[in-house]
Amino acid sequence: MARLAMLIDTSQCVACRGCQVACKQWNDLEGWLYSRTRNRGSYENPPDLSPHTWTRIRFIEYEGPEGFRWLFLKEGCMHCGNPACVAVCPTGALKQHPKGFVTFERELCNGCGYCTQFCPFHIPRLEVVNPLTGAAKASKCTFCQDRVTNGLLPACVKTCPAKALAFGDRDEMIAKGQARVEALKARGYTQANLYGVDQVGGLGRLYVLIAPPEAYGLPAKPEYPVLASLWQKVVQPLGGVAFGATILGILGAFFLARRNIRMEEVK
Amino acid sequence: MIVQVKGKPEFIQIQWIPRYTTMERVVHWFHTATFSLLAITGMFLFFPFFQPLIQGQAGITFRLIHRVAAVIYGLVPIIYLILQPRRFLMHIKEFLPQKEDIGWLKAVPAYYLLGKHEAMPPQGRFNAGEKLNGLITIIAWLVFGFTGLLMWFGKGVIPPGLFRWLVIFHDLAMIVSVCMFLVHLYLAVAHPLMWNALVNMRFGVTAVDYAAEHHTKWFYGPKRAMELWEAKKREGAH
Helix, strand or coil: CCCEEEEEECCCCCCCCHHHHHHHHHHCCCHHHCCCCCCCCCCCCCCCCECCECCEEEEEEEEECCEEEEEEEEECCCCCCCCHHHHHCCCCCEEECCCCCEEECHHHCCCCCHHHHHCCCCCCEEEEEECCCCEEEEECCCCCHHHHCCCCCCHHHHHCCCCCEEEEEHHHHHHHHHHHHHHHHHCCCCCCEEECCCHHHCCCEEEEECCCHHHHCCCCCCCCCHHHHHHHHHHHHHHHHHHHHHHHHHHHHHHHHHHHCCHHHCC | CEEECCCCCCEEECCEEECCCHHHHHHHHHHHHHHHHHHHHHHHHHCHHHHHHHCHHHHHHHHHHHHHHHHHHHHHHHHHHHHCHHHHHHHHHHHCCCCHHHHHHHHHHHHHHHCCCCCCCCCCCCCHHHHHHHHHHHHHHHHHHHHHHHHHHHCCCCCHHHHHHHHHHHHHHHHHHHHHHHHHHHHHHCCHHHCCHHHHHHHCEEEHHHHHHHCHHHHHCHHHHHHHHHHHHHHHHC
């Protein structure tokens, strides 16, 4: 099945943060539990993603070849083609939908937090109820799984007044993004580029950027964490093999001992 | 104590002498109980096979049980150290390897599989196998404690790159110590020659004849034990 993707054109974003509000409204999120709105010396608000802020506009003051300007980045789950969070999730609460995005079932989550530690983009956040008992729930953008699977657009895309957000077939989104990058370059934005085509199995969140990814705080070469593979592909099977071999060895040793040892001769 | 040999008319007399202190036995059984609970609840999270058991509220409960057991597991040796510090250090010293241990480990397959005891060098209160078990248990306790506490209280504080390594080392310590636990369990409850192992750990006493034969250095003292061992080797050479 063809993958779905979101195309975020940062050159068209006016940082109105309507997407933040629409996201919270549709998903019943209560961002004020994590940060009260107050003056931090920037229009950026809230200061970071949280279990109740799944998407957020990051404000970057950028000194580029065209002079000083603001860069706006809509943060949120990248919906990797090869998602490490899904691989390390022991409960199956995180799954990859056949259409490529990473879904989340809150009822299945037991709060172990592995997804928060293995995500190459540091996206999922843990809603900790009690740090001592470990009671918690993970939380992240699901592309509005309940809307998208019913033929609607994600809430943020639906609401974006600047038409900076688009959602649909991933190949179409890539084509659209590339066309936009070319148009930007023709207009003098020499550093324009499309981010997310190949990284970590191809991202479900594509960015048209007008500066290098690093300027936005995006990793230039994000990678599937090696230790997630070591853990899942080596250590876990090793555990099974080691236990199996030990139990078989013990059974073999037991039968040999039973056959060879005469208790009558033992002190 | 007088016992009848199974299916035979004759009786044998077993004399018992103390081997483990009450503290050692209490520590052993508390460790056994908490380790088992930790291994089981930990494996639920480790093997994908157990996925249905750890979803949602059930998973939160098992993770809580893991933490409660971990606190007791972590405190038991520390309480031992506080209450009997000299005894504790002596105990650790007894676990350190000695020269004869290599010979013992070489001779042990013939003993456990075929019942041949002749080639085994004299041993102290703990034989080389028991020492290995003890040392790995101590190392695993340190690794579990360090990685576990950091994962418990450091999640979100320490860098994710470190957290990922902690998961791997916690799991590796689990694999090694559970394998060793299985062998230990087998020797304690099922091996025909270890008939008095459980009596040792339950009541703190061991059979005199068994101690004289298998823990010579502890029973006779190191000097006499080595003399007996040399004499036995000369006898065997003839």
